[in-house]
Amino acid sequence: GIQVEQSPPDLILQEGANSTLRCNFSDSVNNLQWFHQNPWGQLINLFYIPSGTKQNGRLSATTVATERYSLLYISSSQTTDSGVYFCAVEPYNDYKLSFGAGTTVTVRA
Amino acid sequence: GAVVSQHPSRVICKSGTSVKIECRSLDFQATTMFWYRQFPKQSLMLMATSNEGSKATYEQGVEKDKFLINHASLTLSTLTVTSAHPEDSSFYICSASPGRTANTGELFFGEGSRLTVL
Numbered sequence: 095g096i097q098v099e100q101s102p103p104d105l106i107l108q109e110g111a112n113s114t115l116r117c118n119f120s121d122s123v124n125n126l127q128w129f130h131q132n133p134w135g136q137l138i139n140l141f142y143i144p145s146g147t148k149q150n151g152r153l154s155a156t157t158v159a160t161e162r163y164s165l166l167y168i169s170s171s172q173t174t175d176s177g178v179y180f181c182a183v184e185p186y187n188d189y190k191l192s193f194g195a196g197t198t199v200t201v202r203a
Numbered sequence: 204g205a206v207v208s209q210h211p212s213r214v215i216c217k218s219g220t221s222v223k224i225e226c227r228s229l230d231f232q233a234t235t236m237f238w239y240r241q242f243p244k245q246s247l248m249l250m251a252t253s254n255e256g257s258k259a260t261y262e263q264g265v266e267k268d269k270f271l272i273n274h275a276s277l278t279l280s281t282l283t284v285t286s287a288h289p290e291d292s293s294f295y296i297c298s299a300s301p302g303r304t305a306n307t308g309e310l311f312f313g314e315g316s317r318l319t320v321l
Contacts, residue, residue, distance in 0.1 A: 189235075
């Protein structure tokens with residue numbers, strides 16, 4: 095099956111700092127989504143971004159499908175940004191969404 | 204975004220009992236729903252695909268007799284953990300998409316159900 099690798103596994107930030115999370119995948123995809131899992135376990139949809147660039151407030155994402163990677167940018171980080179960020183992809187010819195291992199982000203005041 | 208709701212959010216049961224978890228799409232119809240399982244500090248693993256009006260499709264290594272899935276309507280899928288044991292303790296999350304065709308569409312997830320088997 096498709097391999098999804100996220101880096102770094104852990105990230106500690108000072109409030110106000112910027113950061114970049116990376117997601118590499120091993121095959122062509124129909125769908126790529128970024129999620130934030132809050133402390134209660136809820137998965138919050140951040141971006142549906144099989145290709146191109148999108149922005150939502152302090153967050154933005156870019157997927158370069160031809161090079162099989164996606165980046166999530168967090169600017170001016172806040173303590174509420176803490177949590178686990180997952181990248182998930184849906185390969186061509188397979189409707190199942192496969193998750194990376196996640197990046198655990200800790201933002202300190 | 205679309206809303207997917209799960210119930211119960213937390214359940215504690217004795218070993219040997221069965222537990223049913225419901226997943227509902229609140230503002231759209233879903234012919235397909237997905238059930239995931241997440242162990243502490245790990246990622247989400249797909250367990251099965253729930254298909255309205257037909258049998259669920261299970262991933263390799265998932266016991267279909269242990270995890271019974273029923274998708275009786277376009278807005279409800281249920282996961283029943285039968286004869287639960289402590290090793291079944293986990294976080295179970297369902298997902299669905301309002302715009303899903305054969306193989307694409309943004310997925311939305313329920314709040315998750317945390318099962319603890321004593």
